Amino acid sequence: MMRSVSADAVAAKVPPLWRAVASALLLIAGLLALVQQRAGILSHGTEIRLRTVPVDPRDLFRGDYVVFGYPISVVDTGAGAGAFKTGETVYVTLGRDAEGFARAASVSRDWPAVGGGAVVIAGRVVSTSACALDDAGRFDCSGDRRRLRIAYGIESYFVPQGEGRAIETTDKARIEVVVAVSSSGEAAIKRLLIDGKPLYAEPPY
Amino acid sequence: MLTGSYRKRLEADLIRWVHEGWLTADGAGAIRRDVAREHAGFRLPALLGLFGGLLIASSVAAFVAANWEAIPRLVKLAMILAAIAVAFLVAYRLQKAGSEGGADAATTCGVLIFGAGLALVGQMYHLPEDWPGGAMLLAIGSLAAAFLMRSNGALAIAFVALCAWSGGRWDEAAGRTHYGFFALYLPALWIALSRGNRLVHHLAVLAAAFWLGTAPGVLLQHSFDYGLLAYGLAIAVCFVALGALALARGGPAVLTACLPWGLIGLVVALNVELARILDAHEARAGHAFLFVFYAYAAAVPLSVLLGAVARERRFAWPLTAGLLLALLVPVVFWSDRVAGMPGRIAVASLILLSATALVVAGAAGGIRRILTAGSVLFGVAILILLWQTIGTLLDQSLFFLAAGAALLATAWGARRLFARLNGPAGEAS
Numbered sequence: 001m002m003r004s005v006s007a008d009a010v011a012a013k014v015p016p017l018w019r020a021v022a023s024a025l026l027l028i029a030g031l032l033a034l035v036q037q038r039a040g041i042l043s044h045g046t047e048i049r050l051r052t053v054p055v056d057p058r059d060l061f062r063g064d065y066v067v068f069g070y071p072i073s074v075v076d077t078g079a080g081a082g083a084f085k086t087g088e089t090v091y092v093t094l095g096r097d098a099e100g101f102a103r104a105a106s107v108s109r110d111w112p113a114v115g116g117g118a119v120v121i122a123g124r125v126v127s128t129s130a131c132a133l134d135d136a137g138r139f140d141c142s143g144d145r146r147r148l149r150i151a152y153g154i155e156s157y158f159v160p161q162g163e164g165r166a167i168e169t170t171d172k173a174r175i176e177v178v179v180a181v182s183s184s185g186e187a188a189i190k191r192l193l194i195d196g197k198p199l200y201a202e203p204p205y
Numbered sequence: 206m207l208t209g210s211y212r213k214r215l216e217a218d219l220i221r222w223v224h225e226g227w228l229t230a231d232g233a234g235a236i237r238r239d240v241a242r243e244h245a246g247f248r249l250p251a252l253l254g255l256f257g258g259l260l261i262a263s264s265v266a267a268f269v270a271a272n273w274e275a276i277p278r279l280v281k282l283a284m285i286l287a288a289i290a291v292a293f294l295v296a297y298r299l300q301k302a303g304s305e306g307g308a309d310a311a312t313t314c315g316v317l318i319f320g321a322g323l324a325l326v327g328q329m330y331h332l333p334e335d336w337p338g339g340a341m342l343l344a345i346g347s348l349a350a351a352f353l354m355r356s357n358g359a360l361a362i363a364f365v366a367l368c369a370w371s372g373g374r375w376d377e378a379a380g381r382t383h384y385g386f387f388a389l390y391l392p393a394l395w396i397a398l399s400r401g402n403r404l405v406h407h408l409a410v411l412a413a414a415f416w417l418g419t420a421p422g423v424l425l426q427h428s429f430d431y432g433l434l435a436y437g438l439a440i441a442v443c444f445v446a447l448g449a450l451a452l453a454r455g456g457p458a459v460l461t462a463c464l465p466w467g468l469i470g471l472v473v474a475l476n477v478e479l480a481r482i483l484d485a486h487e488a489r490a491g492h493a494f495l496f497v498f499y500a501y502a503a504a505v506p507l508s509v510l511l512g513a514v515a516r517e518r519r520f521a522w523p524l525t526a527g528l529l530l531a532l533l534v535p536v537v538f539w540s541d542r543v544a545g546m547p548g549r550i551a552v553a554s555l556i557l558l559s560a561t562a563l564v565v566a567g568a569a570g571g572i573r574r575i576l577t578a579g580s581v582l583f584g585v586a587i588l589i590l591l592w593q594t595i596g597t598l599l600d601q602s603l604f605f606l607a608a609g610a611a612l613l614a615t616a617w618g619a620r621r622l623f624a625r626l627n628g629p630a631g632e633a634s
Contacts, residue, residue: 006399008355019353020297023312024290026353027319027346031286031326034342038330065331087378124377153335158328189331202330205279 039204041188045180046119048094048102050154052175065158066167068177072121073155075104075148084109084125084148091185092150094119101176107148111185122185123150152187154179159200170194212240251306255358258292258314265321269328278329285322289315296354305355313358316347320362337373340366344389348396357402363393364408368415380422390416397459406462414444414466421496431481431491434474435535439500441470442528446507449524452572453515468578471531475556476585478534482552483593490538497535504532520570527562527579530555549595550604556586557608561615 011019052068075092077084084090084107093112095105102119106112112120127149154177159167167175178191192200219236222228265288269281276284292315299307320343326332327339344366351360371386390412397409417440421433444467451460481487491497508528515521537551560583567576594601 007352007396008399011352011355014353016300017297020293020300023350023353024293024315026349027289027315027322028286030342030346031282031319031322034323034326035282035329038326038332042330085378085381087374087381126377153332157331 035205038188041182041186042180042190042202042204045182045186045188045190047190048119048121048179048181049100050177050179051101052172052177065156066164067156068175069155070152070177072102072104072152073150075107075150077107077148084128086125086128088125090123090125090148090150092121092123094121107150119181120185121152121181121187123152125149126151152179154187154189157189157192157200167192167199215240251304251310254307255310255313258310259317262314262317262321265318266324269321269325278325281325282322282329285318285325288318289322292318293354296356300354308354309356309358312350312354312356313362316343316350316356316359316362319343319346319350320366337370337377340370340373341389344370344393348389348393351393352396357400357405360393360396360400360402360405361408363389364397364405364412367393368412371416372419375419375422380419382420382422383416386416394459398457401458403462406459407466409459410444410462410466414440414470421494430494431489431538432494432497433491434477435491435493435538436497436500437470438474438478438531438535439497439504441467441474442504442532443467443500443507445471445524446504446511446528449521449575450507450511450515452570453511453517453521464572465574468574471528472578472582472585475531475534475559475582476589478538479552479556479586480589480593482538482549483589483595488538488548491535493539501532505529508532517570520566520572522566523562523569524566524575527559527566530559530562534559546596546600553586553590553595553604554608557583560586561612 014022050070050072052070072092072094088109090107090109091111092107093105093114094102095118097103105118114120125148129147157167157177174195176193176196177189178193179187180190181187188202190202191198215236219228219233223230223233265285269285292311296308296311296315299311323339323342332339344363347359347363347366350356351363367386367389370389371383374385375381375383393412394409397405400406418437421436444463446467447460448462448464448467450456451458452464508525511528512518512521512525534552534555537548537555540548560579563575563579563582565579567573567579590601590604595604
């Protein structure tokens, strides 16, 4: 009886060639599906513009990258929103300011009921007592601390080795990021602009 | 399973047996040939192949990390996909040629290249933030390969990756228990149960220990509490009992890998408890939180079960006694007598008794790990007692005198004790 439920005995019922082909196809299909999913966001997602705050460089394993912070990275929950927990997924409804940059309008635990025009972006709560970034890009830690720091998966941007420092030292007010947001709220960086001129543009593939 | 040390011992014995005339030279030669045949599948080519595969996978990973723009990223992706296909093709060819070890090495290499591919996709689409998500995908991919290709290397990667995933999610959630762990751990354990590879068994046990360690996470992340020590002690007792049960009743080989890790945990936790009861500042009761009760609720019945169902009582009963005595140590802390002399004497006596019980169990059952753990526990406990005395040096001297006399009395009566334990059922006590 033990043998019949043993993993190796189950696997042995399939010929080795099929098993090798199935393993290779599974891993290859997994990678392709991941690529297709990200490419889908880039090609079909709604574009939003974001101001940035670069933070720090370098990932040991994957070459150089720049880390960005955004004004929407810190969101005021407002009163009556309930206590959010670190690590949970939240949905942020975005509005636009006078210059067309995205601003967080509201945050909720469930998918918000919004009109056709509004963009909703999904993120993960990193901390529940963050200091807000004011319009000048300074941290404002005053007032009650019911602010969430939220990560949207668009906080890092890989650049060819050696180019991270150049972006990092550029004045943050000059850098703008265009992000594509899918209909389910997933976000991907699409373009990086300095002084309104495209520096890097991401092809879907 | 033939280990190198066994072959060396056998060789020494064969020479002696031939010399004594108990064995003919031909007989010894036949035994040597038989052992050599059993060991013929020595895995040197497979081992070198594994190292080669690891280097190739590392080369792919470093290539991805270089983010070299001369090659378009789609070409890089295609190269990785092709490398995966080649790795599994080689694995199939080697498996067909009868080299299980070589096939395992090729599969492991394929899975590692898959990991490099995940890193490349992460780089293409700027996804480094979600490394636990990448670890989860690697765990799923390596689990599938481990199952389909019957690869131990891929299974080992799966265990490491699923711990990284679970640990990452646990950390993101500020220490909330991550129950999703079991969605991947249970299939991995199921595959590990059908394997004879010790590395896989130990990783399966360590992954379980990792999750149990992170379970009371909110406490771990915010403030240390001595209740965690009691929790760790009870978990260690569970592991020792499970490992000993598997040894005593011929349980799954995975469970026997619980024994060494449980013993290490037990020795460390007990010695820390001893050191802190002798320290005026640290001798305070821990907070008995819910997980401590869970761990005790598993540890006590498991220890009793070990004593009840083990075939060899002279091994199981002392071990059960040793484990239950160890579990009493935190109870002393929870009583009101912690700071005073009675608490110190009680903890020191419990730990020395527990160590002695382990030594007896290890010696009687012929299990060197338990014997070693008991001896180490005993030796370190004596050192701690000499370093931080129970009271004055005179009190300490009196304590050692009493303990030594008790041990000598036990040793003196050991032969009769063993004889009784070996006696017919129902007579043992």
